[in-house]
Amino acid sequence: MGALDEGHFSVELEDGVNVEVGFEPETLPIEEAVKVLLQGLGEDINREGIRKTPARVAKALCEGTRGYRQKAKDIVQGALFPEAGLDEGVGHAGGVGGLVIVRDLDLFSYCESCLLPFQVKCHVGYVPSGQQVVGLSKLSRVADVFAKRLQDPQRLADEVCSALNHGIKPTGVAVVLQCLHIHFPNLELGFLDSTHQEWVKVSVCSGKGLFENSKATIWSDFLSLLKFRGMNVEKTRTKDSTSPCWCPSQSSSALIPCKIELVHQMDAAVTSILKSLGEDPSRKELVRTPNRYVRWLMNFEKANLxxxxxxxxxxxxxxxxxxxxxxxxxxxxxxxxxxxxxxxxxxxxxxxxxxxxxxxxxxxxxxxxxxxxxxxxxxxxxxxxxxxxxxxxxxxxxxxxxxxxxxxxxxxxxxxxxxxxxxxxxxxxxxxxxxxxxxxxxxxxxxxxxxxxxx
Amino acid sequence: MGALDEGHFSVELEDGVNVEVGFEPETLPIEEAVKVLLQGLGEDINREGIRKTPARVAKALCEGTRGYRQKAKDIVQGALFPEAGLDEGVGHAGGVGGLVIVRDLDLFSYCESCLLPFQVKCHVGYVPSGQQVVGLSKLSRVADVFAKRLQDPQRLADEVCSALNHGIKPTGVAVVLQCLHIHFPNLELGFLDSTHQEWVKVSVCSGKGLFENSKATIWSDFLSLLKFRGMNVEKTRTKDSTSPCWCPSQSSSALIPCKIELVHQMDAAVTSILKSLGEDPSRKELVRTPNRYVRWLMNFEKANLxxxxxxxxxxxxxxxxxxxxxxxxxxxxxxxxxxxxxxxxxxxxxxxxxxxxxxxxxxxxxxxxxxxxxxxxxxxxxxxxxxxxxxxxxxxxxxxxxxxxxxxxxxxxxxxxxxxxxxxxxxxxxxxxxxxxxxxxxxxxxxxxxxxxxx
Structure with missing residues (x-):
């Protein structure tokens, strides 16, 4: 479990994966934890519609976090192809120096702050070096390895970028993500207004090599090619930004105080789920996640309203x-x-x-x-x-x-x-x-x- | 092999699946056949970039036709949930008579006429009966079982519709598909015109139960709900239509006659691939498929132009x-x-x-x-x-x-x-x-x- 920390705090690690391959989370403890949550919501866990919900949720969580058990290196290996470049001094193209971009990869990930899924439109660009290019589909597969973990948009971009940098060893590599998170219901306002149909949006980027400097010309080339697809990339947040967490759980309404005991049990259940998935519930981004998830869940408490x-x-x-x-x-x-x-x-x-x-x-x-x-x-x-x-x-x-x-x-x-x-x-x-x-x-x-x- | 015929000619079969479960195609014979095709194209099969192409193509074909080895019944089973309806005589809703629609499911399938992939936007609607509803994701999973076979749009719609009808036993079920097939290059015109950027489009529909009659009111309800998403459903082709096959391979240009011997070898290779995948190359829709595929492939013959x-x-x-x-x-x-x-x-x-x-x-x-x-x-x-x-x-x-x-x-x-x-x-x-x-x-x-x- 300790090794997992490194993966999250040091994106410089070879490919950011630190769980032994072959490790498969046990679903039974997750199912038990989900039962605690259902009971906390006032539900009868033997009711027909939700009888199999614990098993379904456990399976979905394991699938949705399968990235912890995959290695980006394994994906890139065997998909590097020799490809000639231009004659020296002529310019950049082919296997040396010519920008290659894959745009509009649809992914989804799980928010480490509230455990809800968020959607990602992922754009990857790299500049080949050493007269070799990578199979285009591998850019998507590597991005998916890191998306299938509990994530924050910026870390996701950084991890994908680092893994591609280590796997392809290009002259430069860049990742731009456009992420969509659902809003949270605001019960204090009494009713849902139309803004609840909108998404919380954030764009982030990450670069290595030629792209390390966010003011480098290569960035404007990359962003120009993204613009062809109608993408507005002006507002892309960079790593240096000190903006607060995007997740709306951080500012959602407080719980009814009389339910503290119940909430503690539910919190403990969510903490045990995080452990079962191979995560470390004590890493700083996850410390309050069980509480935020339970707070969100309690919006749907039976007969609340x-x-x-x-x-x-x-x-x-x-x-x-x-x-x-x-x-x-x-x-x-x-x-x-x-x-x-x-x-x-x-x-x-x-x-x-x-x-x-x-x-x-x-x-x-x-x-x-x-x-x-x-x-x-x-x-x-x-x-x-x-x-x-x-x-x-x-x-x-x-x-x-x-x-x-x-x-x-x-x-x-x-x-x-x-x-x-x-x-x-x-x-x-x-x-x-x-x-x-x-x-x-x-x-x-x-x-x-x-x-x-x-x- | 003979059993497979039934699945294709009788969509009334329980779920249209007739290959034994557990049957896995052997990839080695497919790889050998792909080598014959590459050599027919004038390529050196030991060249670095294509050395692993036979293995990649074999794997992709097996994955892309995995539907032959899946049973729609297994998917629906366990995902039927009891759900009350309205009081008798009041109207239709919930588990009895209320229309349920899942729109804009993105799928892809393989064209049985030319073996190239085609894209499908799938819309499924059904009217529950017997106070039970099916998990929404199952509509997509069942559609995917039939998409992952060699298909024609109308048969795909019919097979998905039949399988859902048998699996859910609803009052009615309908399937509308909007399919996109790539154009074929037209070498006789000398160059590619802008129409090559367009797709060959066809919309088809299929209905069972309440939807059996294409003039029934329930069809207009279904189509109205599709229109909310901006879909133009006016031109949907029905089963009765006698329009010719949509696949552009049927009207593509002829081969250079001096290569007849080579083409026969390549045809035989494609026929063996169809067999390896568990298909029957002698069923009438597939008889000329190897020839059409090879004809298409020969557009890309080395140094043709x-x-x-x-x-x-x-x-x-x-x-x-x-x-x-x-x-x-x-x-x-x-x-x-x-x-x-x-x-x-x-x-x-x-x-x-x-x-x-x-x-x-x-x-x-x-x-x-x-x-x-x-x-x-x-x-x-x-x-x-x-x-x-x-x-x-x-x-x-x-x-x-x-x-x-x-x-x-x-x-x-x-x-x-x-x-x-x-x-x-x-x-x-x-x-x-x-x-x-x-x-x-x-x-x-x-x-x-x-x-x-x-x-």
């Missing part, structure tokens, strides 16, 4: 809305939500669109009430299909039965588990009362969503 | 270009090229940008001559770094030494091999003479590329 919802739903309808003269379709689109996938303990988030018919003489429901309903069913262990049904049933009970609900969401489990489908998105639909039979009404509503999403 | 190039390079400069009054930078951007990656025998294609200084009193070189140079160095077994150097050296010898060359390319090997980085793109640069020292000249040229690529 029941009280809040009751306050809203039992309240009066918004008096400022004019009442309907006849049955007229109303719609509230793009209500933001956050939820936690009960199969993988990973967040999914997106928007809910609600349509309904307002019966004659009644008032349309206020958007804030619909937001609170969506909020209530979002903040718990969920599946999107159930969320869709629960929102539609609740709205239906308030509004007389003719309700349509469409939920669109991005699932972290589709990005960070084995399948890594970064661009995928899930939509679900519920049709109640008139909407289940009246195709014209349904189509009018669907068309209205389409109009807002393309505008 | 030497004659053509000599004709151009020894010719006069274009008399219609005005001569330069003083050393002035000239540039020709976006010269299309095609090439074959010598490490993986897979195509890479893109554009070359060339800048140079025209010496006083001389004429700028005609674009068509630069095109022929790019063409000549493209149509062979290559690596992008070498292509960049060779183009720059040749242009330099014609134009007096001050030359900059930037090559941008998409590599099929980055898409279809293990790493599956669909959006990645590679750039290489050569700087000769003045461009290797004069940063202002270099930046002016790079800026001009950026201006065209963002406009």
């Amino acid at each position: 029941e009280l809040k919802l009751n306050g809203f739903v039992c309240g009066k309808m918004d008096p400022f809305h004019p009442s309907c003269n006849e049955a007229e379709m109303q719609s509230e689109l793009n209500l933001a939500f956050w939820s936690l996938c009960e199969h993988h303990l990973l967040p999914f988030h997106g928007v809910v669109h609600i349509g309904y018919f307002c019966t004659k003489g009644t008032n349309p429901i206020a958007r804030s009430i619909l937001e609170s309903i969506v909020h209530f069913y979002g903040f718990k262990l969920q599946v999107q299909e159930r969320l869709t049904r629960q929102v539609s049933e609740t709205v239906s009970s308030l509004l007389g039965g003719d309700v349509i609900v469409v939920v669109e969401a991005s699932h972290s489990c589709m990005v960070s588990r084995g399948i890594e489908k970064l661009g995928s998105n899930t939509a679900t639909m519920a049709l109640l009362g008139r909407f289940s039979t009246d195709a014209a009404a349904k189509n009018m509503f669907l068309q209205s969503i389409q109009n807002t999403s393309t505008s | 030497e004659l053509k190039l000599n004709g151009f390079v020894c010719g006069k400069m274009d008399p219609f270009h005005p001569s330069c009054n003083e050393a002035e930078m000239q540039s020709e951007l976006n010269l299309a090229f095609w090439s074959l990656c010598e490490h993986h025998l897979l195509p890479f294609h893109g554009v070359v940008h060339i800048g140079y200084f025209c010496t006083k009193g001389t004429n700028p070189i005609a674009r068509s001559i630069l095109e022929s140079i790019v063409h000549f160095y493209g149509f062979k077994l290559q690596v992008q770094e070498r292509l960049t150097r060779q183009v720059s050296e040749t242009v330099s010898s014609l134009l007096g030494g001050d030359v900059i060359v930037v090559v941008e390319a998409s590599h099929s090997c980055m898409v279809s091999r293990g790493i599956e980085k669909l959006g990645s793109n590679t750039a290489t640069m050569a700087l000769l003479g003045r461009f290797s020292t004069d940063a202002a000249a270099k930046n002016m040229f790079l800026q001009s590329i950026q201006n065209t690529s963002t406009s």
Whole structure:
């Protein structure tokens, strides 16, 4: 375990890997720890939907941190090819001095600060030396070795850069990463605002050899070639920057104080998971990680918001809305939500669109009430299909039965588990009362969503 | 082998998989066959860059067709979760009747007509029944089982649809695929035109249960939800369509007749590869595949175009270009090229940008001559770094030494091999003479590329 420290604090090590090859984390202790977390959330660990969640989470964590058990050197070895360069004195190209860049490699990694996955667009450039070039796919494979660990963007860039420098021994090598981290729900603000749909973004870079000096001409060549792909590289943070940690967990809201004992147990469970994965929970970046992860998880505690919802739903309808003269379709689109996938303990988030018919003489429901309903069913262990049904049933009970609900969401489990489908998105639909039979009404509503999403 | 037929001709089979589980193709016979192909291309199989190509190609083909050895049923099993629906009579949602859609799954498959990889954007929708839903990631995993075979878009859609229908037993299931196939070089037209940068596109769909009738309302719901993501689904081809095969190999140019003996040997080698992968080379869609693949491969025969190039390079400069009054930078951007990656025998294609200084009193070189140079160095077994150097050296010898060359390319090997980085793109640069020292000249040229690529 001690050896692991070096890998994290000295990126100058040969390839940054210090766990013995062949070491495989035991999944059983991780499963036990996940059970503690589920119980801490107030869940029945024998409930059908989450019965296998501990096994799924353990498997995903081991897969997602497999980089600790891979050696960058093994990947580059055997993929160095002799390649002639230009005649001496003529210029730079081919196996000597000509810049080679691979752009837009999609990766994902785990945030060492909060244990949630983050997305990475990785760009690697190097200048060959010694008349040899490396197989292009190896740049991606080496980057993935370091992405599949608990990471911070800058360290990830530094480690990939160092490993390529040692493996290829080029004249220079540079790594630029554009990272996206999900925001954290801000319960203190009461509801989710539209900013929760945005990502926390940070760009970082790292260079060795010719790229060591961030003002070298070669950097402007590299960044020029990135710009061809429409990338804005002006704001790239460098190693020297003293900006604070990007992870939103560092500034997220505090826990309810009465649960200190429970939180300690959950913290200990997360610490044991870190150990099982081969990490050192005492290294300085990880010391508060269990606490931050648990704090985040507790947002999704069962029935956390029941009280809040009751306050809203039992309240009066918004008096400022004019009442309907006849049955007229109303719609509230793009209500933001956050939820936690009960199969993988990973967040999914997106928007809910609600349509309904307002019966004659009644008032349309206020958007804030619909937001609170969506909020209530979002903040718990969920599946999107159930969320869709629960929102539609609740709205239906308030509004007389003719309700349509469409939920669109991005699932972290589709990005960070084995399948890594970064661009995928899930939509679900519920049709109640008139909407289940009246195709014209349904189509009018669907068309209205389409109009807002393309505008 | 005979059992495999059924899987291809009857998509009604339980999950379309008919090879015994545990069957692993032998890679040695595939490597031997690849050596025959390389020799047919006029290559020295002991040359450093391609010495390990047979092993790499064999490994990639086995990985890329692993779907033959996977069972969709195994994937869905254990991922069906009980989920309540709405009260009877109220409508559709949750575990009963509410549409569930996963959009924008990126896959790739192999074209059974020409053996080249093609890209797939896959959208799956289903309507749960029996109060159970399937884990969302399983829709992607099942689709991937069938993508990792030799395929045609419509059969791929049908097989995924059938397998999900058997596995989930839903009220209905639908699959929409948007497929992209690379064009084939058209040597008869002499040069590559800009259309070679485009893809052959086809959209197909398949439905079971509620989706069996292509005019059912549920189809318009599904397509509406796809449209939210900006997808144009109007032109989706259905099973009933009698449109010809999409693969451009079916209409590509004929082989030089004097090589019939060689081509027979190469055909036999490809046939043996198909057998090794567990396919039946005699099934009707595959009968002419070896021939089509070899015909495509022969585009990249060593020195195929030497004659053509000599004709151009020894010719006069274009008399219609005005001569330069003083050393002035000239540039020709976006010269299309095609090439074959010598490490993986897979195509890479893109554009070359060339800048140079025209010496006083001389004429700028005609674009068509630069095109022929790019063409000549493209149509062979290559690596992008070498292509960049060779183009720059040749242009330099014609134009007096001050030359900059930037090559941008998409590599099929980055898409279809293990790493599956669909959006990645590679750039290489050569700087000769003045461009290797004069940063202002270099930046002016790079800026001009950026201006065209963002406009």
